[in-house]
Amino acid sequence: MTLSAQLTDVEDAKHHLGEILKPFQQELNRQQKRFDFVKKLIQCIEKNDFFQLDELLKSKQVSEVLEDASLAGCSPIFSHLQAYADKQIEQYKLEFKNGLSQAAERAGLPIRIDIPRLFVVEGIEGEVNFTTRQTTLGGLTIKSFDPKRIVSAALNLKRRLYGSVFEPQTFINSLFACYQEILKKEKLGIGDVVSIHQLYTDYVWSLQSKAFLQNMGKGFKGYSIEQFAVDIWRFFTSNVSATDGGYSIRLAPGRNKLFYLIDQLGEKRHISHASFVKG
Numbered sequence: 001m002t003l004s005a006q007l008t009d010v011e012d013a014k015h016h017l018g019e020i021l022k023p024f025q026q027e028l029n030r031q032q033k034r035f036d037f038v039k040k041l042i043q044c045i046e047k048n049d050f051f052q053l054d055e056l057l058k059s060k061q062v063s064e065v066l067e068d069a070s071l072a073g074c075s076p077i078f079s080h081l082q083a084y085a086d087k088q089i090e091q092y093k094l095e096f097k098n099g100l101s102q103a104a105e106r107a108g109l110p111i112r113i114d115i116p117r118l119f120v121v122e123g124i125e126g127e128v129n130f131t132t133r134q135t136t137l138g139g140l141t142i143k144s145f146d147p148k149r150i151v152s153a154a155l156n157l158k159r160r161l162y163g164s165v166f167e168p169q170t171f172i173n174s175l176f177a178c179y180q181e182i183l184k185k186e187k188l189g190i191g192d193v194v195s196i197h198q199l200y201t202d203y204v205w206s207l208q209s210k211a212f213l214q215n216m217g218k219g220f221k222g223y224s225i226e227q228f229a230v231d232i233w234r235f236f237t238s239n240v241s242a243t244d245g246g247y248s249i250r251l252a253p254g255r256n257k258l259f260y261l262i263d264q265l266g267e268k269r270h271i272s273h274a275s276f277v278k279g
Contacts (some may be wrong), residue, residue, distance in 0.1 A: 034068055037061045041081070050088040051130045057082045095147065103147040109154055120154050122266050123161055123230040139226055161230045168238035171231055176243045179276050193273040197257040202230055225259055226260040233262035247276040
């Protein structure tokens with residue numbers, strides 16, 4: 001059967017023409033992507049954005065560009081640009097590290113810098129992402145990697161998490177009381193593990209005033225997971241090791257409803273359960 005015979009109406013003609021055009025359109029799309037990639041490189045050079053330049057040069061798009069015979073001459077140029085970006089980034093990171101160390105020293109803030117990682121104290125650590133120009137610190141995202149802003153944010157976090165008066169005996173006794181209540185509700189015995197999520201939730205409720213419990217419209221006392229992690233760490237490093245009755249807390253890793261808490265060694269671990277044991 002001839003093609004003419006197959007073309008029963010205009011829609012068939014439209015369909016066949018579309019099929020004929022497909023390979024041409026696909027090639028045009030590939031060419032457009034390569035054009036856009038090289039254009040981005042030029043823009044990075046114009047802005048002296050060597051971090052973005054480095055990211056582009058290390059992407060899989062480079063090999064796709066060089067597959068095009070007409071762009072094969074880009075290879076030595078890309079190598080030259082990569083060497084330039086590497087040198088600029090190394091210099092920038094050195095200046096950043098020195099600037100952050102000096103800003104922290106002036107503020108009396110202890111800080112350990114292992115780019116891209118930052119460590120202040122247990123519970124306050126973060127990472128610098130030069131490409132996105134953002135710094136994460138604890139649960140905070142700073143849309144900058146300016147040393148002064150990072151130090152200021154770290155000081156605020158340190159004051160918030162470590163600035164309050166902490167009574168380790170009261171803390172562990174209250175936590176144990178919440179643990180006992182959970183055991184009663186779930187018909188478990190001392191030493192059995194309970195969900196760390198449930199323990200934390202019950203502890204937060206135990207911190208609320210009688211006035212709030214009678215009228216929950218206002219007066220809620222916030223208590224973040226970050227504060228919980230730090231308080232557990234402060235308990236572990238205190239001169240108190242157990243409840244008044246001699247029960248010690250045990251933290252256990254798992255997979256469900258995890259919290260990122262600080263263990264006795266100061267290491268952050270994913271914790272899912274907790275228990276109290278005698279002795």
